[in-house]
Amino acid sequence: MSVTISPNQASILTEAAQALQQHIRGQVILPADQDYEEIRRVWNGVINRRPAVIVQCLGASDVIVSVNFAREHGLDISVRGGGHNVAGYAVNDNGMMIDLSLMRGVRVNPQARSVQVQGGAIWSDVDRETQLFGLAVPNGHISTTGVAGLTLGGGYGHLRSKYGLTVDNLLSVDIVTADGRLLTASEQENSDLFWAVRGGGGNFGIVTSFEFRCHTIGTTIYRCAPFYPVEQAGDFIRHWRDFMASAPDEYTSNAIFWTIPDLPVFPEAARGRDVIGLLGVYCGDPEVGEKYTRPMRELGEAILDLSGAVPYLTAQTGWDPFFPHGNLNYYWKSSHLSDLTDEAIDVIVGMGAQKPTPNTLLLLWHFGGAVRRVEPTATAFWSRKVPFMLSFDATWSDPTDAEDCIRWSREGVQSMQRFSDGGSYLNFPGMGEEGDALVRAAYGGNYERLVAIKTKYDPTNLFHLNQNIKPAL
Numbered sequence: 001m002s003v004t005i006s007p008n009q010a011s012i013l014t015e016a017a018q019a020l021q022q023h024i025r026g027q028v029i030l031p032a033d034q035d036y037e038e039i040r041r042v043w044n045g046v047i048n049r050r051p052a053v054i055v056q057c058l059g060a061s062d063v064i065v066s067v068n069f070a071r072e073h074g075l076d077i078s079v080r081g082g083g084h085n086v087a088g089y090a091v092n093d094n095g096m097m098i099d100l101s102l103m104r105g106v107r108v109n110p111q112a113r114s115v116q117v118q119g120g121a122i123w124s125d126v127d128r129e130t131q132l133f134g135l136a137v138p139n140g141h142i143s144t145t146g147v148a149g150l151t152l153g154g155g156y157g158h159l160r161s162k163y164g165l166t167v168d169n170l171l172s173v174d175i176v177t178a179d180g181r182l183l184t185a186s187e188q189e190n191s192d193l194f195w196a197v198r199g200g201g202g203n204f205g206i207v208t209s210f211e212f213r214c215h216t217i218g219t220t221i222y223r224c225a226p227f228y229p230v231e232q233a234g235d236f237i238r239h240w241r242d243f244m245a246s247a248p249d250e251y252t253s254n255a256i257f258w259t260i261p262d263l264p265v266f267p268e269a270a271r272g273r274d275v276i277g278l279l280g281v282y283c284g285d286p287e288v289g290e291k292y293t294r295p296m297r298e299l300g301e302a303i304l305d306l307s308g309a310v311p312y313l314t315a316q317t318g319w320d321p322f323f324p325h326g327n328l329n330y331y332w333k334s335s336h337l338s339d340l341t342d343e344a345i346d347v348i349v350g351m352g353a354q355k356p357t358p359n360t361l362l363l364l365w366h367f368g369g370a371v372r373r374v375e376p377t378a379t380a381f382w383s384r385k386v387p388f389m390l391s392f393d394a395t396w397s398d399p400t401d402a403e404d405c406i407r408w409s410r411e412g413v414q415s416m417q418r419f420s421d422g423g424s425y426l427n428f429p430g431m432g433e434e435g436d437a438l439v440r441a442a443y444g445g446n447y448e449r450l451v452a453i454k455t456k457y458d459p460t461n462l463f464h465l466n467q468n469i470k471p472a473l
């Protein structure tokens with residue numbers, strides 16, 4: 001939903017927004033300002049929205065002033081953390097964009113093994129600081145993703161089997177609610193809100209600070225990364241599925257359909273080849289990881305093998321160059337799978353063969369260990385028991401590929417429906433076009449409780465530019 005504003009309203013708003021600067025420590029940015037074009041841009045190049053006003057906040061008090069201003073002036077609010085959300089929820093047309101991208105402070109407490117992170121940080125900020133002490137917070141696969149959106153939506157990463165989702169490691173948040181209060185939410189304080197933010201997205205307020213539990217993982221992990229010819233994908237995915245059925249918590253893995261980029265960093269013979277990668281991170285003694293993953297590396301002759309003991313920071317940043325900010329276009333969707341039957345694998349292999357562009361990924365995610373030991377009702381994140389997810393990461397640079405890419409993702413989700421529990425990962429929402437249906441299916445038995453908490457903290461649905469949970473009327 002977006003509002004339209006008349007020229008008269010626009011000039012009143014411009015005056016009011018100029019006055020707002022006096023109450024803001026950061027910057028109020030209007031369409032005529034020099035930086036406006038750059039600051040309004042988000043990671044997905046398809047998104048092209050023009051807010052009436054952007055506030056680049058420097059702290060909780062800026063966020064409170066902005067929320068009060070937007071509410072009082074009837075402006076839509078969108079909140080920018082890392083700006084990575086595929087649907088572009090961070091930015092809107094004609095409303096206020098509350099931009100936290102300057103709030104990237106990180107402070108590790110090595111004795112308590114916890115870390116305090118500001119609401120606009122990205123994961124590389126956190127990894128760099130925690131790794132100084134050999135610590136880590138489970139997060140995502142790409143280090144430029146925002147802490148806020150990934151955490152509030154769940155958070156699947158390289159350490160998930162051992163330490164769970166990112167939300168499972170959240171200790172507290174400081175959050176600005178729709179009425180402009182700054183609350184702390186934890187198990188002890190405002191515990192209903194704390195339950196809701198662990199999976200409920202940006203529905204309940206603007207998080208200015210996250211506190212996470214850290215884990216001692218050292219600074220080196222074992223990365224398993226053989227890439228085989230895509231023609232053998234069916235057989236190899238079956239092997240991988242059977243291998244993962246008894247995998248220890250230390251091992252987290254994905255199977256990936258990919259096209260090796262035509263870049264000098266890759267061997268010439270490998271460039272441009274379509275491959276199936278059986279990738280994983282062993283979080284534990286790298287020598288044990290090396291031995292444990294050998295069967296996955298000896299399935300056949302690999303076209304490329306990036307396996308080895310590597311710094312954790314290398315594993316966390318390895319995919320970053322292929323997903324740059326603003327230059328590429330994206331439409332990513334997902335489907336939670338109740339089982340990975342031989343029949344499902346055949347359909348997946350067919351989808352992999354029809355990958356619409358070389359940049360596109362088709363990813364199978366295995367969920368085991370700590371992810372599945374948490375009860376679905378323990379946090380707002382409902383989908384705890386599914387063993388696999390398939391994500392359709394359609395990515396293109398040539399605008400004429402857009403239609404094929406979007407169709408491929410949508411048809412992929414359709415073709416997986418008979419193998420799915422009907423749920424999906426809300427952090428891969430396409431353009432969020434299914435609205436309520438997608439949200440209800442993803443929250444399953446937690447949906448009504450989320451509605452009650454939304455009604456308590458945001459009865460007028462001020463925070464609606466997200467995977468929206470509507471308050472009760």
Ligand SMILES: Cc1cc2nc3c(=O)[nH]c(=O)nc-3n(C[C@H](O)[C@H](O)[C@H](O)COP(=O)(O)OP(=O)(O)OC[C@H]3O[C@@H](n4cnc5c(N)ncnc54)[C@H](O)[C@@H]3O)c2cc1C
Pocket residue numbers: 043078079080081082083084085086088089090100119120139140141142145146147148149150151152153154155156157201202203205206207208323427428465466467
């Ligand atoms: C290249 C790439 C790789 C990814 N890999 C993974 C992965 O490995 N694992 C995984 O789990 N997910 C992954 N994701 C999905 C990712 O978790 C979501 O895109 C997430 O929404 C990004 O968060 P952000 O803060 O960068 O996004 P933004 O676009 O800034 O925000 C996303 C949503 O969160 C809200 N929001 C942002 N900041 C705040 C805040 N401080 N308080 C309250 N609400 C806020 C926004 O309003 C919006 O609704 C990936 C995404 C991309 C683009």
